[in-house]
Every structure is written in structure tokens, then in C-alpha cells.
Amino acid sequence: MSATASISTEVLLISTLWGCFATGIGAYCARVANQITYVTLSDGRRKERRIPFTLRLLLPFAAGLVPRVSTPPFKRAREDADRKLIAAGFEGVLRAPEFLAIRLLFPLIYGTFAAASVALLFTASASAILLQLRLPLCLVAFLLCALYPILWLRAVIAERHRVIRRALPFLLDILTLSVEAGMDFMTALQRHVERAEVDALGEELIRVIREIQLGKTRREALRDMSWRVNFSDLRSVVNALVQADELGVSIGMILRIQSEQIRQRRFERAEKLANEAPVKLLFPLLFFIFPAVFLILLGPVLRQVALQGF
Numbered sequence: 001m002s003a004t005a006s007i008s009t010e011v012l013l014i015s016t017l018w019g020c021f022a023t024g025i026g027a028y029c030a031r032v033a034n035q036i037t038y039v040t041l042s043d044g045r046r047k048e049r050r051i052p053f054t055l056r057l058l059l060p061f062a063a064g065l066v067p068r069v070s071t072p073p074f075k076r077a078r079e080d081a082d083r084k085l086i087a088a089g090f091e092g093v094l095r096a097p098e099f100l101a102i103r104l105l106f107p108l109i110y111g112t113f114a115a116a117s118v119a120l121l122f123t124a125s126a127s128a129i130l131l132q133l134r135l136p137l138c139l140v141a142f143l144l145c146a147l148y149p150i151l152w153l154r155a156v157i158a159e160r161h162r163v164i165r166r167a168l169p170f171l172l173d174i175l176t177l178s179v180e181a182g183m184d185f186m187t188a189l190q191r192h193v194e195r196a197e198v199d200a201l202g203e204e205l206i207r208v209i210r211e212i213q214l215g216k217t218r219r220e221a222l223r224d225m226s227w228r229v230n231f232s233d234l235r236s237v238v239n240a241l242v243q244a245d246e247l248g249v250s251i252g253m254i255l256r257i258q259s260e261q262i263r264q265r266r267f268e269r270a271e272k273l274a275n276e277a278p279v280k281l282l283f284p285l286l287f288f289i290f291p292a293v294f295l296i297l298l299g300p301v302l303r304q305v306a307l308q309g310f
Helices: 002-033 053-062 072-087 096-123 128-132 134-180 185-195 200-213 218-229 232-247 251-309
Strands: 037-040 046-049
Touching: 053 096, 053 134, 072 096, 072 134, 072 218, 096 134, 134 185, 134 200, 134 218, 134 232, 134 251, 185 200, 200 218, 218 232, 232 251
Parallel strands: none
Antiparallel strands: 037 046
């Protein structure tokens, strides 16, 4: 009787400890989930910058690794991460040492948890084939967790460049019409920024205007924007504007030429994607569509042949 009571007490104590642990983890996750970082722009407008939930969970623990990744051996990695974070629009929100620390913690925590979950899942199975696949799948889960921060940052940069690519021709058309109507370039740019919706290109233009107001020359502000964004289409436009400013060429004519060139590149890019579509459709056709078509067409015939054979 006493042994049963002792076991019940131990089970109750363990359950209580696990419940407290789970409650603490849940409260921590809920607190992190509600944290939102904003980038304040002009006229009280705000642009949200949200780091993925899985990365935000590791931010408090990344502080312990920041001194380690701030050493000289990580200098090149810090510079590369800093450049990519700036291009992604996370300057001032997530620092390069913090991102490197998260890259180290992500596979150690999430990768270990994912690999352990896969190992336990396949250990419970009695199939010999699944037991043989346990180690490769654990390695794949660990590798995916190690690559996730890099893939997330690349996806953010690609999405930001896509938004800029779509907004740039319209911006050049507006500026061309305004400049050819007699308006100054900076006045036309400022009026467009004040009226347009805040997107990735709008954020950079707002920063350019503020830097010029603080004393930078227009060439320096435009070149800094080109360096931050690190996008070929925007870089070509900035180089043309800077060269026109240095040589005294009409900015309206340069803007019109750049707008036509960007639209031509967009048309060529669309043609390239259209030519790549048949090749990309080959895999789903072979493995998903053709088997279903063959099953529908040949299924009744094969069934009839099978019945006649019996």
C-alpha cells in the first residue's frame, strides 16, 4: 500500500513539474509571438518588420553567442550577413552577430529536436526498411534546420527585389512626366513618396530624401540606396541618374530611356519564364498526370482482360 502511494506521489510530482515546464514554455512562446518590430517612416507611417517566430524564440539565447561570433575569424561572415540583412530591409532590426548566433543555435536546438523526433518515430516502427531510413532522415532533418535561416533571408531579399522590380517602371514614368512638365527632380520624387503606398522602393526613397535633407548630396544618397538594395535594375537607374547629374544631361530623357529599358528587360524575363514552363511541367506530367490518364484509359481494358483470364 505504501509502495503504491509512493509511486503515485512520484507520478504526481513528475506530472506537476512537466506541467509547470510546459506552462513556462507556452507563456514564453506567447510573449515572443506578440512582439512586433516596426520601422517608423515619415508622416507617422509605419512599416512592419516581422522576424519569423522560430528565429524570435532564439533571440534571447543568441546574446550569449554574440561575443563568440564577433571575433576576427567571423569577420567575413559578419560582413556578408550584414550586407544581406540590409538588402532584406532588416537594418537596425536584426544585427549581423545576432543572425550568425541564430544560425549556430538553430540546428543545435531545432535540428536536434527534429532528429530526435524522427528517430523516435521510426524506432517505434517494426519495419526493417524504415529502421534503415532512420539515420538518413535524421541527417536530412538536421540539415534542413541548419539551412533554414539562410533560405529565409534569401527568400526575403528575393521578395523585396520582386516588389522593387514591379514598382520601378511606374516610378520612372511618374518622374518622367513630372520632370518634363517642368518640376524639379527632387520635388517630383518627394511628392510621389508622400502620395504613394509605402513599399520596399518607397522606404528607400524616403530614406534618400531624409539623407539629402540632412546634408548628403543627391549623388551620395542615390549611390547609398543602390548599395543597400543591391539590385541590378535599380543600380543601372542610379548610375544613369548620377552620370546625367555629372554631365549635365537632361534627367527627363534619361528617365524615359531607363523606363523603356526596364520594360524591355521585364518583357525578356517574361519570355524566358514562358520558355521554361514546358520543362518545369515535365515532372508533374510524368509523375502525376500521365499515370492518372493511363489509369482512366487503360483501367477498364485491363480489368476486362483480367476477368477473361480467370
